[in-house]
Amino acid sequence: HFYKRFNIMASEDSKQDSVDEKDDIVKSESEFKVNDQNGKVDTKDDLKRSIGENDSDEESPSYKQGIKHPKMEFTHHCPYLDTIDRGVLDFDFEKLCSVSLSRINVYACLICGKYFQGRGNNTHAYTHSVSENHRVFLNLETKKFYCLPDNYEVIDASLGDILYVLNPTFTPELIKKLETSTREARAYDGTKYTPGVVGLNNIKANDYLNVILQAMSHVEGLRNYFLDETNYKGIVRPPGDQSFLLVTRFGELIRKLWNTKNFKAHVSPHEMLQAVVLCSKKKFQITSQGDSGQFLPWFLNSLHLALGGTKKRSSSVIYKNFLGSMKIHSKKILPTDLDGFRALEAQQSGEYEWKVEESPFLFLTSELPPPPLFKDEFHENIIPQVSLYNILSKFNGVTEKEYKTYKDKGVMMASKSLIQLFRSICPDLLHRRDRGRPTEASVEVKRREFGEIDVKEFVPGAEVIDVNEEEGASDGNDSDSEGEDDLDETKDEKDIILSLEDKAKKAREATVGKILTDEDFLKIDAAQLKKQVVGFRKGGKGKKRTAAEADLDEEAEEAAAAGRNELVNLEDIEMIYKKKKHDKEARMESIMGGREDREKFGGKQSKKAEGASITNKQKSKKKNFSMMKHKIKAKGKKSFREKQVALKKRLVKIAKNSH
Numbered sequence: 001h002f003y004k005r006f007n008i009m010a011s012e013d014s015k016q017d018s019v020d021e022k023d024d025i026v027k028s029e030s031e032f033k034v035n036d037q038n039g040k041v042d043t044k045d046d047l048k049r050s051i052g053e054n055d056s057d058e059e060s061p062s063y064k065q066g067i068k069h070p071k072m073e074f075t076h077h078c079p080y081l082d083t084i085d086r087g088v089l090d091f092d093f094e095k096l097c098s099v100s101l102s103r104i105n106v107y108a109c110l111i112c113g114k115y116f117q118g119r120g121n122n123t124h125a126y127t128h129s130v131s132e133n134h135r136v137f138l139n140l141e142t143k144k145f146y147c148l149p150d151n152y153e154v155i156d157a158s159l160g161d162i163l164y165v166l167n168p169t170f171t172p173e174l175i176k177k178l179e180t181s182t183r184e185a186r187a188y189d190g191t192k193y194t195p196g197v198v199g200l201n202n203i204k205a206n207d208y209l210n211v212i213l214q215a216m217s218h219v220e221g222l223r224n225y226f227l228d229e230t231n232y233k234g235i236v237r238p239p240g241d242q243s244f245l246l247v248t249r250f251g252e253l254i255r256k257l258w259n260t261k262n263f264k265a266h267v268s269p270h271e272m273l274q275a276v277v278l279c280s281k282k283k284f285q286i287t288s289q290g291d292s293g294q295f296l297p298w299f300l301n302s303l304h305l306a307l308g309g310t311k312k313r314s315s316s317v318i319y320k321n322f323l324g325s326m327k328i329h330s331k332k333i334l335p336t337d338l339d340g341f342r343a344l345e346a347q348q349s350g351e352y353e354w355k356v357e358e359s360p361f362l363f364l365t366s367e368l369p370p371p372p373l374f375k376d377e378f379h380e381n382i383i384p385q386v387s388l389y390n391i392l393s394k395f396n397g398v399t400e401k402e403y404k405t406y407k408d409k410g411v412m413m414a415s416k417s418l419i420q421l422f423r424s425i426c427p428d429l430l431h432r433r434d435r436g437r438p439t440e441a442s443v444e445v446k447r448r449e450f451g452e453i454d455v456k457e458f459v460p461g462a463e464v465i466d467v468n469e470e471e472g473a474s475d476g477n478d479s480d481s482e483g484e485d486d487l488d489e490t491k492d493e494k495d496i497i498l499s500l501e502d503k504a505k506k507a508r509e510a511t512v513g514k515i516l517t518d519e520d521f522l523k524i525d526a527a528q529l530k531k532q533v534v535g536f537r538k539g540g541k542g543k544k545r546t547a548a549e550a551d552l553d554e555e556a557e558e559a560a561a562a563g564r565n566e567l568v569n570l571e572d573i574e575m576i577y578k579k580k581k582h583d584k585e586a587r588m589e590s591i592m593g594g595r596e597d598r599e600k601f602g603g604k605q606s607k608k609a610e611g612a613s614i615t616n617k618q619k620s621k622k623k624n625f626s627m628m629k630h631k632i633k634a635k636g637k638k639s640f641r642e643k644q645v646a647l648k649k650r651l652v653k654i655a656k657n658s659h
Helices: 002-031 124-132 157-166 172-180 207-216 220-227 244-257 270-279 292-306 317-322 340-348 388-395 409-425 440-444 467-474 480-495 500-511 518-531 547-562 584-594 616-622 625-631 640-658
Strands: 033-035 040-042 073-075 106-109 115-117 136-139 145-147 152-154 324-330 355-361
Touching (some): 220 317, 244 270, 409 440, 440 500
Antiparallel strands (some): 106 115, 106 136
16 A cells, blocks of 8 residues: 555656646746847747657667656756867768667767767667766757756757757748858857858868869859758659659758858768769769769769659759750861862762751860970979860850861871780880780790890791601601601690790700701791780690690691782782772772673562463562561461471371381
């Protein structure tokens, strides 16, 4: 009875305390109004919260086990508000727990600025408050302040600046003032800054992204749209679509850049860059440099599609502010080798007249002047200063510019031949990607120093000369069995791949003190040609040639036997890509020349008699397709009866073949 009576008295006391506390809160509503130069912030709605409100972010094990907790208390007289350090508060990074890396129920410690999860007993935020004696926390999702470990909600008007930094809001009147205002703002640390002209932190190598984000924040129509969150908050995207995260993060970044009440004079675009990496599927990284020219079109098109944009101009704010059109006047230039009559005929054909087309664009590219060839006294290439009007002169509708619609094949062929020359003489002068696949000839080439003389003690390529053949020819009285064994051994030796040292040793043995014949020199030439084609393979025991390399030996011997012309005919290498006779008369002459000694086009119609008609099969070829399409059977769509007949024929055929 004593315990029951005590519980009843405790419950009545708690009810009376709650009623008194509620009266105090209602009486003190008028004390929490904050006047601001940009507008009024009223906290009446926050003060009228229900006392028995259950918080969904309770994560302590005791709560999950059903143990009773004391009711949530509200107070506006928290003794720990003086411990808040606004200098360490930074809401630009990802809202995740610094211990568990979870994004659920994240609280920010207002004393050290770190993020922790949960508020109940044995949670990371509770443990941090007890161990470090940090009492005031902010729920980043519900935007409510709590005092831990006492676990009561704090309602105080002096905390409104922290909520404004967490999520800045702009009224239409304030947005209009930003267009013309040049007034500087003062941050919490005392530094002055101009709203909008705020630096973005360079995390590692994201400066190419910061440039585009800064430029987009100063486009008036785009800035005004994203300053008001209600403009895009109601856009519905399909489930699982991550592209809208780019819109949300970009809007948050724009509002932080134009915030007049920042705690610091710089902003970290960490959350925005994480959204870029995620939506671009790691095409644009934070840790490696990229191209701003590639990021800009991707960013504009991604924002346009995420906002539900279509091909219409008024479908999104991106097309309203960036979509333009340009009239392009183009004309094909007459070839210089045409004479008077052919030039007049080409002009009258209409192919070389002016053509006008309209092309849409989101942005236009300009051509910067080339850097100077020589460096200045500080050993730097200074980009010359050119007026912006000169760079944009190609869009004034007056200046003409000539563009080539074909590749300059002469220069291309000359460059390829020059690269091939360096590959054969000195591959070290080329980049690794231009050296090509290493061959035996390129591996044997060594770069010579100035004045160095390379003297060979043997004839290169003489390793193909078989010394055993000459000795076998002199000893003709040997038995047939020994000769067959020698042939087998020589075949095996030919199949084995020799290293460069073994080849040099064998060539020295084959040439020193011996006279080479014309047949030997043909074999040497064939071996040298083969070295320029075959890829280099390290020789050794157990490594043999492939069948393709064996076939290449025969081709090399044939090419060496045919010989090479030391003098090259000019007609063989000059203008090989250009057709010398490409006019109509030359084409007709070649066409008529190909028709000589050839029967007339078309097949002969086989008729039974002179007055007989053609067959139905021939008639069906001349009929319209719509008249004959019902007779065409679809491939693979056989009837059940046709499948039965085909199966029966196949079984009969198998039975006949089995006998």
